[in-house]
Amino acid sequence: MKIAIPEYKERVSPVFDTCQRLLIFQMDRARLAAPSGIDDWSYLPIEMRTNRLRQLGIDVLLCGGVSDWLARQIEAQGIRLVPWLVGDVKEIIKAFVDGGLPDRRFAMPGSWGKGHGWRFRRRGGH
Numbered sequence: 001m002k003i004a005i006p007e008y009k010e011r012v013s014p015v016f017d018t019c020q021r022l023l024i025f026q027m028d029r030a031r032l033a034a035p036s037g038i039d040d041w042s043y044l045p046i047e048m049r050t051n052r053l054r055q056l057g058i059d060v061l062l063c064g065g066v067s068d069w070l071a072r073q074i075e076a077q078g079i080r081l082v083p084w085l086v087g088d089v090k091e092i093i094k095a096f097v098d099g100g101l102p103d104r105r106f107a108m109p110g111s112w113g114k115g116h117g118w119r120f121r122r123r124g125g126h
Contacts, residue, residue, distance in 0.1 A: 001027045003096065004058045005089050006041070012085050012092060014108075016063040017046050017070055024056060025093060050074055062096055064108060084108045 003026075005012060006019030013019035022039040044052060050073040053061065060080045074081050082101060085092055086108045095101050 001059045002057050003027060003060045003062065003093065004053065004056070005062045005093060006064070007089050010089055012062070012064050012087060012089060014064045014086070016061070016066040016083075017049075019063075023089060024058070027097065046070060050077055050079075053077065053079055060096075062092055062101075
């Protein structure tokens, strides 16, 4: 499984639509390898981001904010989307691998609904 996280200064980039770097992790047999790649997204317009995820073979995207339009495009490609995350990339990837998401510690302000988990939960993701 390939997991992607938009990164800025070792933290999850606040908005996927405008992120400039994407870290790519490979997970084999419940073991996570160090980032297998860093992809430069500084040149990539929003309309091309879903195609690039597909070209890279991404299965899961862990990210901060994401526009509704782009979220629908990502999910239509069969990529699992886990949005509205904030925090250190290493902590978030570990929490995901350990099955610890959703977790309030990593929820963007305003994205955690009272008693309902992720307020902006997307179909098929959590």
